[in-house]
Amino acid sequence: MIHAVWLIPALPLAGFLVLLASGKKLGDPKAGYLATSAMAASFLVTVGVWIDLMGRHAEERRFEQDLFAWMPVGGLHVDIGFLVDPLSVTMALFVTGVGALIHLYAIGYMHGDGRYHQFFLYLNLFAFSMLMLVLSSSFLLTFLGWEGVGACSYFLISFWFERPSAATAGKKAFVINRVGDFGFMLAMFLIFATVGSLNYVPVLEEAGTLAKGTATAIALLLFVGAVGKSAQLPLYVWLPDAMEGPTPVSALIHAATMVTAGVFLMVRVNPILDAAPGVLTLIATVGALTALFAATIACAQNDIKKVLAYSTVSQLGYMFLAVGSGAYIAAIFHMVTHAFFKALLFLGAGSVIHGMHDEQDMKRMGALRKWMPVTSGTFIVGWLAIAGVPPFSGFWSKDDILLGAWEKNRLLWLIGLITALMTAYYMTRQVILVFYGKAQWGTAAAPAASRHDPGPSPGEAAAEPEHEPAASANGHGSAHGGGAHGEFKPHESPGTMAFPLVVLAALAALGGILKTPLEHWLEPVLAHPHHFTSSSSTKLGLIVVTTAAALAGLAIAYAIWAKRRVRESAVEPSLLQHAWYVDELYEALVWKPSRALANASAFIVDAKIIDGTVNGVGALVRAGGSRLRTVQSGFVRNYALAVAVGAVAILAYAVARTS
Amino acid sequence: MSVPGAWYLGLAAMLFTIGGVGLLVRRNVLIMFMCVELMLNAVNLTFVTYARMLNDIGGQVVVFFVLVVAAAEVVVGLAIIVSIFRRRADATADDVSLLRG
Amino acid sequence: MDWAVFLVAAAAVLSGALGVILSAHPVHSALSLVLTLFGIAVLFVAQEAHFLAAVQVIVYAGAIVVLFLFVIMLLGVDRSENVATEPLRGQRPIAYLAGIGVIAAVFLLARTTWVSGAESVAGAADAPGGNVEKVASSLFTRYLLAFEMTSVLLVIAVIGAVVLARHSPSGGVHGSEER
Numbered sequence: 021m022i023h024a025v026w027l028i029p030a031l032p033l034a035g036f037l038v039l040l041a042s043g044k045k046l047g048d049p050k051a052g053y054l055a056t057s058a059m060a061a062s063f064l065v066t067v068g069v070w071i072d073l074m075g076r077h078a079e080e081r082r083f084e085q086d087l088f089a090w091m092p093v094g095g096l097h098v099d100i101g102f103l104v105d106p107l108s109v110t111m112a113l114f115v116t117g118v119g120a121l122i123h124l125y126a127i128g129y130m131h132g133d134g135r136y137h138q139f140f141l142y143l144n145l146f147a148f149s150m151l152m153l154v155l156s157s158s159f160l161l162t163f164l165g166w167e168g169v170g171a172c173s174y175f176l177i178s179f180w181f182e183r184p185s186a187a188t189a190g191k192k193a194f195v196i197n198r199v200g201d202f203g204f205m206l207a208m209f210l211i212f213a214t215v216g217s218l219n220y221v222p223v224l225e226e227a228g229t230l231a232k233g234t235a236t237a238i239a240l241l242l243f244v245g246a247v248g249k250s251a252q253l254p255l256y257v258w259l260p261d262a263m264e265g266p267t268p269v270s271a272l273i274h275a276a277t278m279v280t281a282g283v284f285l286m287v288r289v290n291p292i293l294d295a296a297p298g299v300l301t302l303i304a305t306v307g308a309l310t311a312l313f314a315a316t317i318a319c320a321q322n323d324i325k326k327v328l329a330y331s332t333v334s335q336l337g338y339m340f341l342a343v344g345s346g347a348y349i350a351a352i353f354h355m356v357t358h359a360f361f362k363a364l365l366f367l368g369a370g371s372v373i374h375g376m377h378d379e380q381d382m383k384r385m386g387a388l389r390k391w392m393p394v395t396s397g398t399f400i401v402g403w404l405a406i407a408g409v410p411p412f413s414g415f416w417s418k419d420d421i422l423l424g425a426w427e428k429n430r431l432l433w434l435i436g437l438i439t440a441l442m443t444a445y446y447m448t449r450q451v452i453l454v455f456y457g458k459a460q461w462g463t464a465a466a467p468a469a470s471r472h473d474p475g476p477s478p479g480e481a482a483a484e485p486e487h488e489p490a491a492s493a494n495g496h497g498s499a500h501g502g503g504a505h506g507e508f509k510p511h512e513s514p515g516t517m518a519f520p521l522v523v524l525a526a527l528a529a530l531g532g533i534l535k536t537p538l539e540h541w542l543e544p545v546l547a548h549p550h551h552f553t554s555s556s557s558t559k560l561g562l563i564v565v566t567t568a569a570a571l572a573g574l575a576i577a578y579a580i581w582a583k584r585r586v587r588e589s590a591v592e593p594s595l596l597q598h599a600w601y602v603d604e605l606y607e608a609l610v611w612k613p614s615r616a617l618a619n620a621s622a623f624i625v626d627a628k629i630i631d632g633t634v635n636g637v638g639a640l641v642r643a644g645g646s647r648l649r650t651v652q653s654g655f656v657r658n659y660a661l662a663v664a665v666g667a668v669a670i671l672a673y674a675v676a677r678t679s
Numbered sequence: 680m681s682v683p684g685a686w687y688l689g690l691a692a693m694l695f696t697i698g699g700v701g702l703l704v705r706r707n708v709l710i711m712f713m714c715v716e717l718m719l720n721a722v723n724l725t726f727v728t729y730a731r732m733l734n735d736i737g738g739q740v741v742v743f744f745v746l747v748v749a750a751a752e753v754v755v756g757l758a759i760i761v762s763i764f765r766r767r768a769d770a771t772a773d774d775v776s777l778l779r780g
Numbered sequence: 781m782d783w784a785v786f787l788v789a790a791a792a793v794l795s796g797a798l799g800v801i802l803s804a805h806p807v808h809s810a811l812s813l814v815l816t817l818f819g820i821a822v823l824f825v826a827q828e829a830h831f832l833a834a835v836q837v838i839v840y841a842g843a844i845v846v847l848f849l850f851v852i853m854l855l856g857v858d859r860s861e862n863v864a865t866e867p868l869r870g871q872r873p874i875a876y877l878a879g880i881g882v883i884a885a886v887f888l889l890a891r892t893t894w895v896s897g898a899e900s901v902a903g904a905a906d907a908p909g910g911n912v913e914k915v916a917s918s919l920f921t922r923y924l925l926a927f928e929m930t931s932v933l934l935v936i937a938v939i940g941a942v943v944l945a946r947h948s949p950s951g952g953v954h955g956s957e958e959r
Contacts, residue, residue: 652778652779653776653779654776654777654778654779655773655776655779655868656772656775656776657703657706657772657773657868657871658868658871660703661703661871661874661875661878664703664875664878664882665874665878667878667882668878668882668885671882671885671886671889672881672885674885674889675888675889678889679888681782682782682786682826684894684895685890685894686790687786687823687827688890688894690790690793690823692882692883692886692887693794694793695882696879696882696883697794697797697798697800697801697879698797698801699879699882700875700876700878700879701797701800701801703871703875703878704801704871704872705801706861706867707806709806709809709848709851709855710801710806710861712848713800713809713810713813713848714800714801716813716844717797717800717813717816720816720817720820720840723832724820724823727823727824727827727829727832728827730827730829730905731829731905732894732895733895733897733898733899733900734904734906735898735899735900735901735903735904735905736902736903736905736914736915737902737918738905739829739831739832739905739911739915740902740915740918740919740922740923742829742832743835743915744923744930746832746835746836746839746840747930747933747934748933749840750839750843750844750934750937751933751936751937753847753848754847754937754938755937755940755941757847757848757941758940758941758945759944760851760855761851761854761944761945762944762945764855771861773867773868
């Protein structure tokens, strides 16, 4: 079965090609079912490969399959090949599994959209790229997948490109990703220059023999790539804007899969990182700071998806903190649990938006527990998981990360702890605002007013909620509960949307049991096996402190939002609402100078200098010509004079020659 | 004591120069023509001097031919001048300037 | 004695030349030209070129200058040129400079060696016999072809002159004036 590993990316690719050719004919909902079946089949193959791999001994759990030579050029030899080992199989499992569930959800969510088949076409292409990324046997093939998910992210974020804010968000994501990709490319050049190969197996085996400076440079450049793709400081600004895309996109790409590619890459190259301890510290610091930074912003957002977006950035920060602390397996574990509960939260948010007829502002929701029981039940499970309440999955993974941080650096641990508190706080705030309290959507005026708000330009405050386009364009909303006339009632989502929610909720709740098996499973992937060195009493103490922090955050949120003990405006300063004005900062530091440079190049250098030079040559020739023209005066005596002068010149030459 | 040939040659050079400058400076076509005759005469003097100094009769023969050609040239040139400047009262060399640039 | 002859003849030549280029009236110029031609003829005699001196007087002074005078009378004898002005910019200064340049160049080129060349190529000039015989024998043996062609040239010139200068019966095509 392991030889069928090539089917894993091939099936979504086939789905993409079929939909490309005849997706329009298949239409809504057959195109969706086709895409979902491709993903489900891919998942089944992955499970088969996994079982096959498990059947081997721990040391032999590595299998390479080369399909064909892709770039045999001089000294560079790259094949289309797959590397099946515990890490890639783990990634493939949750990419295909969670991916299939999200495809299923999207069948109902995108119902009625004018370009329904195109959505699934892109989703399948994305799945193919992501699977190539994780299963590849070389840096270059991973980079292929890396760029592919970036491109698909662009397609999917700006799926509703008729909205200028969506189109801009797609461009922003792509451009900022590109900055990171540049680091990845430089790293590949360096690797090839020093090691002579781009395949993982030989490079990682040689990692121990690299010079310290080289290893540091490679690790740093790869980290730059990871920072771009996984939305860390300072390249995270594309992720909140990416919420312009449909919610299944946010769930799949910006919660579960694409953004984890950076973490995957770091874990994959752990031998190189181990050879560059300075970079590890940098990674941990950046991760911790990002986690804290994003969490502060999430505390003051009103858009239901924006909170989850910043939450994703924050949780990714945790993963990098784990990587930097050397606790690679903890990072992967958190990645897996995060995939479960973040996908769940996003899909739940999508369900809420769908049921609230495209309302996204949490301040206009409330008391939805009665109206959407399945959504709220599963959302609450997700909430408990992310907040780190035992025994849900998030608790176990976050705990491992904080233990690793404690052993690395106390300050980083403290930052992680504060972030855990804030995570609990803002998620509880979200749950209370959406599902509890008083309904803020009482009259029919409320949804209509929210619908024709134009989407604000990216970079502006998220206090203005962003809207997915008018319900009439997509069909979902007006057919159900009331529309703009009559009494507005939120409604629960259909079965295809509810089923994935339930499955993900179960995984989020029970995911903690994966902890120990995952540790054994992933050990062979690490060059230097990592063991926590603290005593069990320290571990226990840390668990208690972490849980206490989570519960404290919960309590604070309850006090502020449920009991209304503190004024709202006191806890939502405008600085946080505007995300620390980072977008404005980038605009001033990067966009304005670039624009000025572009204007200068276009209108000064090109129009004036270059055109001036070229035209000037012509003008010069013309001027010279018109001057020279006057020599031919028509007067014979002038010509005679010229002959005389010439004769004098010749005579002078003769004199000079004979003297 | 005979005059050295160099003096004759110098005289011829000065005569030639005077003729050349006159050709460039005067506007009346007839006077320009006369200046050309001056230059031709200077050349003739030079040839005759060389005939004496090099003891070669060929110099005098050349002068003979120059004389003949000068005569023919004057004939044709004056005919052209007559035909061009027949009607105009004050035509000068500057008036035929249609081929200007 | 030779010096006196030379100096007087040279003075005549040069003053005649200056007269040609400095006179406002073309008739005065023509008469100055005659003076120059006579001076040249004297210098020819001083250099033992007797035949040429005679031919010079007869042809140049006798025929060519007369021809000049005919044309001057034909085209308007009272055409005086305004010598003071010069419509073309820079013509005069550059002309003077060119003249000075030529003189200077000639004298510099010569310095000590005025003559260089092969001797007696076409026959010795101081061989016994009269000047006319020597010129004639060279002319009719060595330079016969040139002699014949020169006569043809003369005929052509005459024909050309007749053709050019006549009034054409049907509206003048020859000599159209430009202005």
